[in-house]
Amino acid sequence: MSVLDVSELSVGFASEQGILEVISDLSLSIAPGETLGLVGESGCGKSLTATAIMGLLPKPHGQILGGDIRLLGESLLTSTEAERRQHRGQDMAMVFQEPMTALNPVQPVGRQLAEIYQIHRPNWSTSQIQSRIVSNLKAVGIQDPESRLSAYPHELSGGMRQRIMIAMALSLEPKLLICDEPTTALDVTIQAQVLDLIRNLTREHGTAVLFITHDLGVIAELADRVCVMYGGQRCEERDVEALFRAPLHPYTQGLLDSIPRLDHSPRTRLQTIDGQVPQAGQFPAGCRFRQRCTRASAECEATPPFVDGVACFHPRETHHA
Amino acid sequence: MTAYFIRRMLLVIPTFIGITLLVFVLTRLVPGGPIERMMTEMQLAQEGVSQMQQGPERGGVLNPAQLASLEAYYGFDQPIALAYVRWLGNVLTLDLGRSTRYNEPVWDIIAERLPISLYYGLTTLVLTYLVCIPLGIAKALKHGEGFDHSSSAIVFIGYAVPGYIVGIALLTAFASELEIFPLGGFTSERFEEFTLIEQVQDILWHSVLPLISYMLGSFAVMTFMMKNSLMDQLAQDYVRTALAKGLSFKDAVWKHAVRNSLIPLATHFGNNISVILSGSFLIETVFNINGFGLLGYESLLERDYPVVMGILVISSLLFLIGNILSDLCVAAVDPRVRFE
Numbered sequence: 001m002s003v004l005d006v007s008e009l010s011v012g013f014a015s016e017q018g019i020l021e022v023i024s025d026l027s028l029s030i031a032p033g034e035t036l037g038l039v040g041e042s043g044c045g046k047s048l049t050a051t052a053i054m055g056l057l058p059k060p061h062g063q064i065l066g067g068d069i070r071l072l073g074e075s076l077l078t079s080t081e082a083e084r085r086q087h088r089g090q091d092m093a094m095v096f097q098e099p100m101t102a103l104n105p106v107q108p109v110g111r112q113l114a115e116i117y118q119i120h121r122p123n124w125s126t127s128q129i130q131s132r133i134v135s136n137l138k139a140v141g142i143q144d145p146e147s148r149l150s151a152y153p154h155e156l157s158g159g160m161r162q163r164i165m166i167a168m169a170l171s172l173e174p175k176l177l178i179c180d181e182p183t184t185a186l187d188v189t190i191q192a193q194v195l196d197l198i199r200n201l202t203r204e205h206g207t208a209v210l211f212i213t214h215d216l217g218v219i220a221e222l223a224d225r226v227c228v229m230y231g232g233q234r235c236e237e238r239d240v241e242a243l244f245r246a247p248l249h250p251y252t253q254g255l256l257d258s259i260p261r262l263d264h265s266p267r268t269r270l271q272t273i274d275g276q277v278p279q280a281g282q283f284p285a286g287c288r289f290r291q292r293c294t295r296a297s298a299e300c301e302a303t304p305p306f307v308d309g310v311a312c313f314h315p316r317e318t319h320h321a
Numbered sequence: 322m323t324a325y326f327i328r329r330m331l332l333v334i335p336t337f338i339g340i341t342l343l344v345f346v347l348t349r350l351v352p353g354g355p356i357e358r359m360m361t362e363m364q365l366a367q368e369g370v371s372q373m374q375q376g377p378e379r380g381g382v383l384n385p386a387q388l389a390s391l392e393a394y395y396g397f398d399q400p401i402a403l404a405y406v407r408w409l410g411n412v413l414t415l416d417l418g419r420s421t422r423y424n425e426p427v428w429d430i431i432a433e434r435l436p437i438s439l440y441y442g443l444t445t446l447v448l449t450y451l452v453c454i455p456l457g458i459a460k461a462l463k464h465g466e467g468f469d470h471s472s473s474a475i476v477f478i479g480y481a482v483p484g485y486i487v488g489i490a491l492l493t494a495f496a497s498e499l500e501i502f503p504l505g506g507f508t509s510e511r512f513e514e515f516t517l518i519e520q521v522q523d524i525l526w527h528s529v530l531p532l533i534s535y536m537l538g539s540f541a542v543m544t545f546m547m548k549n550s551l552m553d554q555l556a557q558d559y560v561r562t563a564l565a566k567g568l569s570f571k572d573a574v575w576k577h578a579v580r581n582s583l584i585p586l587a588t589h590f591g592n593n594i595s596v597i598l599s600g601s602f603l604i605e606t607v608f609n610i611n612g613f614g615l616l617g618y619e620s621l622l623e624r625d626y627p628v629v630m631g632i633l634v635i636s637s638l639l640f641l642i643g644n645i646l647s648d649l650c651v652a653a654v655d656p657r658v659r660f661e
Contacts, residue, residue, distance in 0.1 A: 089567035
């Protein structure tokens with residue numbers, strides 16, 4: 001049984017023009033121990049997907065319009081708020097993009113780390129919690145964890161804070177870990193360390209990971225499968241190797257072409273995708289990429305079905321150059 | 322941190338000298354003073370007499386010798402610098418001089434009013450925080466709902482109408498028409514004969530209407546500062562982190578967002594102390610309260626410079642200490658603030 005099952009999820013935002021559908025018919029599933037990479041440009045709805053799964057959509061504007069989200073077979077949309085709260089932190093946890101702001105600035109980190117146990121393990125004694133936190137911090141590679149407990153977030157570096165966020169997220173060994181661009185705000189050298197850490201800790205515990213990023217390099221390194229999103233829709237979802245070797249959807253190809261590569265001749269122009277990402281509410285009918293797509297035809301005015309890992313009427317069969 | 326506050330305390334000295342020197346020089350340079358005021362009064366009295374007598378010897382009320390002795394009496398014959406140094410020396414020994422109007426020590430006049438101003442100032446301050454913080458929190462949590470809009474309307478009306486107008490309206494309604502509250506004053510006339518409990522009741526009874534007038538103005542600023550600050554904090558990432566841990570929204574607000582949202586209010590704390598202690602002479606006039614505001618206003622009109630300077634000494638010290646208190650408050654609520 002998969003850990004996470006998102007089926008035909010639609011998410012909208014209430015605005016002055018009515019409800020804007022930002023995510024449409026998105027389906028995902030992640031098996032235990034598997035890492036699914038979710039990629040796409042800014043504004044394609046990938047972070048919102050994570051927020052919707054965690055049940056943290058901004059209220060009252062964010063609304064789930066349809067579909068279902070199942071965690072360990074149990075629907076999160078029909079359960080009560082109290083039941084969802086039980087899942088948060090315990091069965092599913094999240095690491096956010098900005099370690100600088102994700103911790104409460106006026107509380108020592110030790111207290112913030114202890115809180116998750118106080119919520120979900122109310123019977124545990126303070127010393128029991130304390131020793132667990134210390135071992136968790138050791139596991140994420142923090143030296144001398146005892147002395148860090150009384151530190152305030154501003155006294156720690158970005159990399160250190162993100163390690164603390166990871167330790168916090170993994171406190172109760174959740175079945176699902178959602179990482180929303182956890183390395184984007186970090187230095188490159190720290191990025192690699194943090195990625196290694198996430199990979200090792202989740203492999204160790206068989207945690208399913210939903211890894212959100214716009215960095216295809218990170219995906220190649222970390223993910224088992226990749227889901228590419230465009231305009232709130234899934235356009236391609238396949239095994240990471242297959243997708244990188246031979247992307248099927250024109251948008252995926254465009255994304256891969258826009259990465260500088262060593263085997264290309266130096267000082268040539270990088271490929272870009274012409275046009276701009278349409279705003280939510282201004283999506284064209286049918287395939288949302290068709291206005292920027294070189295292969296678009298009249299056929300594309302209908303919504304392409306998702307078949308064999310790709311939602312496109314003209315998937316490329318040939319190898320990626 | 323300690324070094325910083327010691328430095329701040331030491332900085333109070335030059336600032337204090339600067340403020341008092343400026344005002345002292347101004348009192349000497351502006352035309353008119355206690356002597357001129359007395360002369361005008363005498364002149365007015367004499368004119369009444371001389372008009373009846375139609376006497377020939379009109380003109381100066383005082384001869385130059387009298388004038389000089391008066392100036393010597395008030396110390397106006399000395400050069401400004403010397404006079405200021407003398408005055409400052411006296412202040413250091415807690416001697417603020419004698420009022421030219423009442424011919425009483427300034428210290429006594431101030432000491433008589435200070436408890437009244439302190440009582441109103443501190444009560445207003447505490448009540449304002451007690452009401453504005455919970456109200457601001459409630460408004461932030463119910464943003465855009467009926468409660469938010471209706472309380473905003475009331476708060477804005479209170480902000481738009483000056484305190485003394487509110488005072489007059491309250492007096493007319495509750496003291497004159499309904500006779501629930503007294504017409505003014507700090508205590509009843511027979512206050513001395515009351516038992517302690519009756520005295521407390523009496524003061525409270527007298528202070529309900531003035532306190533409402535005092536508070537209404539500061540309500541809007543504090544309430545909205547609290548509301549906006551909390552709404553800002555609720556949108557912060559760390560609140561989302563707290564929710565992601567499995568904390569309920571209510572707990573995330575109280576355990577995480579509220580303390581962060583108090584930081585801007587803490588920066589205002591010291592300012593509020595000094596502003597509130599100086600009182601409002603209009604409200605004091607309406608309610609016939611003998612506080613600092615009224616005293617300052619009257620002594621300015623009467624050119625009672627020793628009293629003016631005495632009030633300035635106390636209010637500037639309060640202001641300077643209030644600023645340091647603000648810093649202390651900020652450092653207390655925000656661990657990121659470290660004064661070096």
